[in-house]
Amino acid sequence: MNHHSYFFFYLVVESLKRNKPKYKQIVDAAVVVIAENGYHQAQVSKIAKQAGVADGTIYLYFKNKEDILVSVFREKMSIFVENLQKILGADVSSEEKLYRMIENHFRVLHSDHHLAIVTQLELRQSNKDLRHEINNVLKDYLALLDRILAEGIEQGEFEKGMDIRLARQMVFGTMDEIITSWVMNDQKYDLMKLAPNVHRLLMKGMKAD
Amino acid sequence: MNHHSYFFFYLVVESLKRNKPKYKQIVDAAVVVIAENGYHQAQVSKIAKQAGVADGTIYLYFKNKEDILVSVFREKMSIFVENLQKILGADVSSEEKLYRMIENHFRVLHSDHHLAIVTQLELRQSNKDLRHEINNVLKDYLALLDRILAEGIEQGEFEKGMDIRLARQMVFGTMDEIITSWVMNDQKYDLMKLAPNVHRLLMKGMKAD
Amino acid sequence: MNHHSYFFFYLVVESLKRNKPKYKQIVDAAVVVIAENGYHQAQVSKIAKQAGVADGTIYLYFKNKEDILVSVFREKMSIFVENLQKILGADVSSEEKLYRMIENHFRVLHSDHHLAIVTQLELRQSNKDLRHEINNVLKDYLALLDRILAEGIEQGEFEKGMDIRLARQMVFGTMDEIITSWVMNDQKYDLMKLAPNVHRLLMKGMKAD
Amino acid sequence: MNHHSYFFFYLVVESLKRNKPKYKQIVDAAVVVIAENGYHQAQVSKIAKQAGVADGTIYLYFKNKEDILVSVFREKMSIFVENLQKILGADVSSEEKLYRMIENHFRVLHSDHHLAIVTQLELRQSNKDLRHEINNVLKDYLALLDRILAEGIEQGEFEKGMDIRLARQMVFGTMDEIITSWVMNDQKYDLMKLAPNVHRLLMKGMKAD
DNA sequence: CATGAATGAGCTTTCATTCAT
DNA sequence: TATGAATGAAAGCTCATTCAT
Incomplete structure (x- = not known):
C-alpha cells in the first residue's frame, strides 16, 4: 500500500x-x-x-469493565423504553397498547440476534452488583408497563381488583421466558408470529370460555 | 465397552x-x-x-466444579418433581392441579431461603454450558406441567386451541419472575399468599369480564 | 557536529x-x-x-519524566550550593563554616516543607538510574563540604590525619538522617534548634572529656 | 533421563x-x-x-508481594539484631560495644553483596507504606543502639549531656551513608578496614586535639 | 509553541485441579 | 478412600509518551 x-x-x-x-x-x-x-x-x-x-x-x-456492561444494557434498553413511550402516547385501547408492547419487545430482539443473546443469556451471568444495576435500568421499562395496566383498570378494560405487580410480573415473566426459550433453541422458529397468541393468553387466560 | x-x-x-x-x-x-x-x-x-x-x-x-452445581440443581429439583408427580396422581380437576403446582412451587422455595437464593439468583450466573445442563434437569419438571395442560385441554377445562408450549412458558415464566422478585426484595412479603391470585390471573387473564 | x-x-x-x-x-x-x-x-x-x-x-x-525529577533536584540543590559558596567565602574559621553549613542545610528544608518531603522521602523512591543522576548533582555540594574539611585540616583546626571522605560521609550522613527522621515525624519539633548540638557532636564526638 | x-x-x-x-x-x-x-x-x-x-x-x-519484601527485611535485619544483642551482653566498655556494632554492621553487609544492594539501594525505592513497615523493623535495632549510648553515659564514658537521639542518628546516619557510598561505588574498596576510623571519628569528632 | 486524545506494554493474584502420600 | 500442598494459566487497568491538529 x-x-x-x-x-x-x-x-x-x-x-x-x-x-x-x-x-x-x-x-x-x-x-x-x-x-x-x-x-x-x-x-x-x-x-x-x-x-x-x-x-x-x-x-x-x-470507568471499568462493569461500566461497559451496564452501558450496553442501558443503551439498548433505551430502545425498548422509547418505543414503549410512543406506544403509550397512541390513541388506542389499553389492550391494544399491551399488544403493541409485546410485539415491540419481540421485534427488537428478533431483529438483533446478537442483542437477544446478550440480554437473555449472557448478561444474566453478571455478578449481583451488576444485576442490581441492570434491574435499575429495567425499572423504567416496567414502570411504563405498570402505566398501561393502571390505565386499563381505570378504563374498565382490565379486571378491576387486579394486583398490578402480579400482572406486571406475569406479562414480563411470560415474555422473558418465551424469548429465552427461543434464544436457547437457537432462534429456530419465528418469534414474531407468537405475539398474538401470547397477547390472547395474557388477556383471557387459559380457561376455556 | x-x-x-x-x-x-x-x-x-x-x-x-x-x-x-x-x-x-x-x-x-x-x-x-x-x-x-x-x-x-x-x-x-x-x-x-x-x-x-x-x-x-x-x-x-x-467430575469437576460444574458437576457439583448441576448436582445441586438436580438433587433439589427432584423435590419439585416428586411433589408434582403426587399432584398429578390426585383425583382433582386440572385447574386444581395447576393451583397445587403453583402452591407447591412457592412453598418449597418459601420454606428454604438458601435454596431460593441459589436457584433464583446464584445459579443463573453460571455459564451457558451449565445453564444448558440445568435446563435439561428442568425438562422433567416442565414435562409434568405439560401433562397438566394437555389433560386440561382434553377434559375441556382449558382453551381448546391453546398452544401448550406457550402456556407452559407463561405459567413457568410467571412463577419464576414472581419468585425472583420476591427473593430480590429480600423475601420481605408472604409469597404463599400470592398463590390464589397468580392462579386466577393465569386461568382467567387480565381482561375484565 | x-x-x-x-x-x-x-x-x-x-x-x-x-x-x-x-x-x-x-x-x-x-x-x-x-x-x-x-x-x-x-x-x-x-x-x-x-x-x-x-x-x-x-x-x-x-526529555521524559525522569528529566523532570532530576531537574527538580538540580534546581533546588542549587539553593544549597549557592548558599554554601557564600559561606565558604566568609572570613571565618572552618569550624564556623561547618556550623553555618549545617545551619543553612537545616534552614532551607525547615522553611520549605514540600521540598523537605520531596528530597528526604519521595525522590528516594526513584530507580537506580535516577538516583545516580541525583548523586551527580549532589557531588557539587559535597565537593564544597570537602573544601571546608580540607581547609580545616590545613589550618590545624581539624584532626590532621582525618580521612576526608569518611568525615564528609559522617557530616552528610548525620545531617541527612536527622532531617529524614524529622520529616518522618511529621516535622513536629524544631529542626533549627538542633544545629548547635549536631555541630558539637560532629566536632568533639561522643566521648566524655 | x-x-x-x-x-x-x-x-x-x-x-x-x-x-x-x-x-x-x-x-x-x-x-x-x-x-x-x-x-x-x-x-x-x-x-x-x-x-x-x-x-x-x-x-x-x-499475603502479597509487599509481605515478601517486608519479610526480606525482617528476616535479614534479625541477623543484625541478634548479633547486636550478643554484643550488648559482652563484658566490655560501651566504647568497645559501639566499635563491635559498627564492625558487625559492616561485616554482615560486606559478606553478602546481594543483601547490601537490597538494603542500601533497592528496598528504599519501596512506597511509603512499605517504608514505614521497614522502619518499624529498624526500631528494634536502633533501640539496642540507644542502650549502648545510655549505658555509656551512665558509666561516664560518653559525654554526660549528650542528646541520645541525635547521637543515635549520627551513628546510624554515618554508617548508612558510608555503606551506601560503598555500594554505589560497586563495593570497590574494603569496607571492613574503615571501621576503626569510623569509630574514632564518632568518638572523638573531627576537631584537632 | 501548545494541545490532549489515543496508544499499548506490563504484572499481581486467584482458584480449579492434581497427585504423592 | 482421603488428604492438602502445590500448581500455573489468565486478565483488568494505568500512565508515560506521541503526534495530528
Whole structure:
C-alpha cells in the first residue's frame, strides 16, 4: 500500500469513527463480542479490538469493565423504553397498547440476534452488583408497563381488583421466558408470529370460555 | 465397552455415589456456601470446608466444579418433581392441579431461603454450558406441567386451541419472575399468599369480564 | 557536529530553557505534586495540570519524566550550593563554616516543607538510574563540604590525619538522617534548634572529656 | 533421563527443599532477584522461578508481594539484631560495644553483596507504606543502639549531656551513608578496614586535639 | 509553541485441579 | 478412600509518551 492509498484508507476509517463516536463504537463492539464469545470470554482486549481502539482508550470512556456492561444494557434498553413511550402516547385501547408492547419487545430482539443473546443469556451471568444495576435500568421499562395496566383498570378494560405487580410480573415473566426459550433453541422458529397468541393468553387466560 | 454397558456402568456408579453420605454432604454444603457467599465466591475449597472434607475428596464424588452445581440443581429439583408427580396422581380437576403446582412451587422455595437464593439468583450466573445442563434437569419438571395442560385441554377445562408450549412458558415464566422478585426484595412479603391470585390471573387473564 | 559544538549548543539550549517561565513553572509544579501525592502518585498529567499546561507541553521542556525529577533536584540543590559558596567565602574559621553549613542545610528544608518531603522521602523512591543522576548533582555540594574539611585540616583546626571522605560521609550522613527522621515525624519539633548540638557532636564526638 | 534417574534427582531436589523450608527459600530468592534485577524489576514470577516454586506457591506463604519484601527485611535485619544483642551482653566498655556494632554492621553487609544492594539501594525505592513497615523493623535495632549510648553515659564514658537521639542518628546516619557510598561505588574498596576510623571519628569528632 | 486524545506494554493474584502420600 | 500442598494459566487497568491538529 503506498502512502496515498494509506491516506485515503485512513480518511475512510476516520470518518467511520467520527460518525460513530467512540462511546457508541465500544458499546456496539461489546454486544458483538459478548454475543459471540460469551460473557466470561468477553475480555476488555477483545472488545477494544472489535471496536478498533486500543485497550486504554476504553478507559477514557468507561470507568471499568462493569461500566461497559451496564452501558450496553442501558443503551439498548433505551430502545425498548422509547418505543414503549410512543406506544403509550397512541390513541388506542389499553389492550391494544399491551399488544403493541409485546410485539415491540419481540421485534427488537428478533431483529438483533446478537442483542437477544446478550440480554437473555449472557448478561444474566453478571455478578449481583451488576444485576442490581441492570434491574435499575429495567425499572423504567416496567414502570411504563405498570402505566398501561393502571390505565386499563381505570378504563374498565382490565379486571378491576387486579394486583398490578402480579400482572406486571406475569406479562414480563411470560415474555422473558418465551424469548429465552427461543434464544436457547437457537432462534429456530419465528418469534414474531407468537405475539398474538401470547397477547390472547395474557388477556383471557387459559380457561376455556 | 460398548455404549450399553457404559450406560449401565454409569447408572450403578451414579446410584452408588448418591447413596454415599458424603455425596449428599457435599451437595448440601454447596447450597449453603453458594447462598451465603454468592456464586462467584463459592470456591471449591469453601464447599469442602463446609462439608467437612478435604478439597481433593470433592473430586472423588464429582467430575469437576460444574458437576457439583448441576448436582445441586438436580438433587433439589427432584423435590419439585416428586411433589408434582403426587399432584398429578390426585383425583382433582386440572385447574386444581395447576393451583397445587403453583402452591407447591412457592412453598418449597418459601420454606428454604438458601435454596431460593441459589436457584433464583446464584445459579443463573453460571455459564451457558451449565445453564444448558440445568435446563435439561428442568425438562422433567416442565414435562409434568405439560401433562397438566394437555389433560386440561382434553377434559375441556382449558382453551381448546391453546398452544401448550406457550402456556407452559407463561405459567413457568410467571412463577419464576414472581419468585425472583420476591427473593430480590429480600423475601420481605408472604409469597404463599400470592398463590390464589397468580392462579386466577393465569386461568382467567387480565381482561375484565 | 563535533563534541565541542555540541557542548556549546547544549549550554545555549539549557540556558534558554531555564529562563523560560514554563520550565520553572513545571519544576515548581512537580515539587508540589510529589510532596502532596507522593512519588508514585505524581503522574505527568498531574504535574501538567498543576503547572497549568497540557501534558504534551511537558515534553517540549523535558526529555521524559525522569528529566523532570532530576531537574527538580538540580534546581533546588542549587539553593544549597549557592548558599554554601557564600559561606565558604566568609572570613571565618572552618569550624564556623561547618556550623553555618549545617545551619543553612537545616534552614532551607525547615522553611520549605514540600521540598523537605520531596528530597528526604519521595525522590528516594526513584530507580537506580535516577538516583545516580541525583548523586551527580549532589557531588557539587559535597565537593564544597570537602573544601571546608580540607581547609580545616590545613589550618590545624581539624584532626590532621582525618580521612576526608569518611568525615564528609559522617557530616552528610548525620545531617541527612536527622532531617529524614524529622520529616518522618511529621516535622513536629524544631529542626533549627538542633544545629548547635549536631555541630558539637560532629566536632568533639561522643566521648566524655 | 530415565525414570530412575528422575527419581533420584527428585529426591535430591526435595531434600534441598525440605532442609530449607519454602518460606526461607522464597525470602532468599527475593534477595537475589531484587539485587540482580532491581526493586522495580523484581516481579513475583521471577522470585518464584528463582525459588524453584510456582507463582501460586508464593501466596501460600505470603499475603502479597509487599509481605515478601517486608519479610526480606525482617528476616535479614534479625541477623543484625541478634548479633547486636550478643554484643550488648559482652563484658566490655560501651566504647568497645559501639566499635563491635559498627564492625558487625559492616561485616554482615560486606559478606553478602546481594543483601547490601537490597538494603542500601533497592528496598528504599519501596512506597511509603512499605517504608514505614521497614522502619518499624529498624526500631528494634536502633533501640539496642540507644542502650549502648545510655549505658555509656551512665558509666561516664560518653559525654554526660549528650542528646541520645541525635547521637543515635549520627551513628546510624554515618554508617548508612558510608555503606551506601560503598555500594554505589560497586563495593570497590574494603569496607571492613574503615571501621576503626569510623569509630574514632564518632568518638572523638573531627576537631584537632 | 501548545494541545490532549489515543496508544499499548506490563504484572499481581486467584482458584480449579492434581497427585504423592 | 482421603488428604492438602502445590500448581500455573489468565486478565483488568494505568500512565508515560506521541503526534495530528
